[in-house]
Amino acid sequence: MKFDPEQVKTETKEDFDKAWSESTKYLTPVDPVKDYSMKMEQGKAHPVYETMNRLREAYINLGFEEMVNPIIIEESDIFKQFNYEALAVLDRVFYIGGLPRPNVGISDERFAQIEEIFGRKLTEEDKETIRTILHKYKKGEIEGDDLVADLAAGLNVQDSKIAVMIDHVFPEFKKLEPVCSRKTLRSHMTSGWFISLEALVNRRKTPVKLFSVDLVFRREQEESADRLRAYHSASCVIMDPDVNVEHGKAVAAGLLKQFGFSDFKFKPDDKRSKYYTPDTQIEVYGYHPALKGSNTKYKDGWVEIATFGIYSATALSQYNIPYPVMNLGLGVERLSMILYQAKDMRDMVYPQFQEEWVLGDKEIADMISIEMQPSTREGHDIAMSIIATCERHGTDASPCVFEAWSGTLNGKKLKVTVSEKEENKKLCGGAFLNEVYVLNGNVYGIPKGNPKFKEIEEKGVSTGIRYIDAIANAAARNIEEGVYETSVKMSRAPGDVNVLIDPVALRYIQGKKNKIDFRGPVFTSVETEITGE
Numbered sequence: 001m002k003f004d005p006e007q008v009k010t011e012t013k014e015d016f017d018k019a020w021s022e023s024t025k026y027l028t029p030v031d032p033v034k035d036y037s038m039k040m041e042q043g044k045a046h047p048v049y050e051t052m053n054r055l056r057e058a059y060i061n062l063g064f065e066e067m068v069n070p071i072i073i074e075e076s077d078i079f080k081q082f083n084y085e086a087l088a089v090l091d092r093v094f095y096i097g098g099l100p101r102p103n104v105g106i107s108d109e110r111f112a113q114i115e116e117i118f119g120r121k122l123t124e125e126d127k128e129t130i131r132t133i134l135h136k137y138k139k140g141e142i143e144g145d146d147l148v149a150d151l152a153a154g155l156n157v158q159d160s161k162i163a164v165m166i167d168h169v170f171p172e173f174k175k176l177e178p179v180c181s182r183k184t185l186r187s188h189m190t191s192g193w194f195i196s197l198e199a200l201v202n203r204r205k206t207p208v209k210l211f212s213v214d215l216v217f218r219r220e221q222e223e224s225a226d227r228l229r230a231y232h233s234a235s236c237v238i239m240d241p242d243v244n245v246e247h248g249k250a251v252a253a254g255l256l257k258q259f260g261f262s263d264f265k266f267k268p269d270d271k272r273s274k275y276y277t278p279d280t281q282i283e284v285y286g287y288h289p290a291l292k293g294s295n296t297k298y299k300d301g302w303v304e305i306a307t308f309g310i311y312s313a314t315a316l317s318q319y320n321i322p323y324p325v326m327n328l329g330l331g332v333e334r335l336s337m338i339l340y341q342a343k344d345m346r347d348m349v350y351p352q353f354q355e356e357w358v359l360g361d362k363e364i365a366d367m368i369s370i371e372m373q374p375s376t377r378e379g380h381d382i383a384m385s386i387i388a389t390c391e392r393h394g395t396d397a398s399p400c401v402f403e404a405w406s407g408t409l410n411g412k413k414l415k416v417t418v419s420e421k422e423e424n425k426k427l428c429g430g431a432f433l434n435e436v437y438v439l440n441g442n443v444y445g446i447p448k449g450n451p452k453f454k455e456i457e458e459k460g461v462s463t464g465i466r467y468i469d470a471i472a473n474a475a476a477r478n479i480e481e482g483v484y485e486t487s488v489k490m491s492r493a494p495g496d497v498n499v500l501i502d503p504v505a506l507r508y509i510q511g512k513k514n515k516i517d518f519r520g521p522v523f524t525s526v527e528t529e530i531t532g533e
Helices: 013-023 047-061 075-090 108-118 124-139 144-155 159-169 189-200 245-257 313-317 332-340 345-349 361-366 377-393 451-459 467-480 503-511
Strands: 072-074 095-098 179-185 208-217 230-239 263-268 282-287 302-310 325-331 368-370 400-409 412-420 435-439 442-446 461-466 485-491 499-501 520-532
Touching: 047 208, 047 230, 047 245, 047 332, 047 345, 072 075, 072 189, 075 179, 075 189, 075 313, 108 159, 124 144, 144 159, 189 208, 189 230, 189 325, 230 245, 230 332, 245 263, 245 282, 245 302, 245 325, 302 332, 325 332, 332 345, 361 368, 361 435, 361 461, 361 503, 368 461, 368 467, 377 400, 377 412, 377 467, 412 467, 435 451, 442 451, 461 467, 467 485, 467 520, 499 503
Parallel strands: none
Antiparallel strands: 072 179, 095 179, 208 230, 230 325, 263 282, 282 302, 302 325, 368 499, 400 412, 412 520, 435 442, 435 461, 485 520
């Protein structure tokens, strides 16, 4: 189809502004004065990816270049790298399998079945189209994702009919069984380093300093608190004629100091992998002050964090690499567990699946909001005026009445007042300035500055919502809708003062049998008088 510029609509600035406003209403507060339901806060990073980013920066700070290593490794490379240990390594790798392409024969009987599904006779051209496309699919010239679409286009029928045809006429597709190849998923970053270094050895001058932070896969019998089948390795190599074990120590220290580790121990690794030169495989132990005395298995402050070594000359020769290569690697998830003091790797990596559901106080506080809110600029002004009036006169003796706002709303002139008609009271009850806090999964409405609630105020998380804030918003919304009296007496629950706890947080609080305490005398009345049209 030829492009016709005349068919392109030119948006005015007003069109654009309106579209932009609609698209961003979930990103920015709806009103610049004060909005409790839309809190603009920075998003939250996953511990593993946060640690990965810090590791990447740490390597770059040490002068390493980032590299993407192959993930799919040929079985033959495992033998070249691990020698007679290869079979033990292969026992723990995932082999890659796939469905074979079926050799589909098409008889007259099958063509008759297709005609019945299509509801029409097949021409000789149609039959040849089916044969040709299925033959190309068998040869790999057409991908599985495109088979249905290509048949539908070639035969001029709906995709759904092609799907029925394949299901009913060609049972060969349903009977396919995966066939294993000799390709594996990378189980050690080392497997990729040999291949990458072979490609670069004649293209880069030494020293070559590379790093990669990426996934590796192990066919573990089961996952546990400190072992997963898919995890991230933060690995580096230095290829240089003069590289040695001391360089490994320097890199380990330089890397881990950026994470707060202050001292290091280096011990020979008893595992002695065959792709390392004998007596060069070293375990790195780091001391972190934050772990000292912690409720983890690292309470003495020391933790095994990395391993490094010099690649075997025999293994390097399989890839025509003439220089020594130092390799260091550490598990990202292991480091994340240490930094975040997590006890179970599974819960840290996959919090959505953990049996013990945990919501922090800040998470709960973020799920508490003002329910009814005004939708107009005038409504917001009314709410703010009611709040200001109560803040100034809330403790004044009654009977009393104070004008909060006057103006035009929905074509009517209105006067909004806050009043208390009974004698020997105050304009507002003693709890009208109570603020909503969350502490240890409990939700409280408390008066600030009261010694009785000192712990909640100091240790809890404030929502920033006071009873009067929420009540004023409800009153303003009511006025917009033509309801001209809002009165709150005793508060016993969040809804009494127009506070909403999200159902997710509510389920958590109730499931934990925690408290929601909104009790208190509010006694605040807002009235509106129509003063003209």
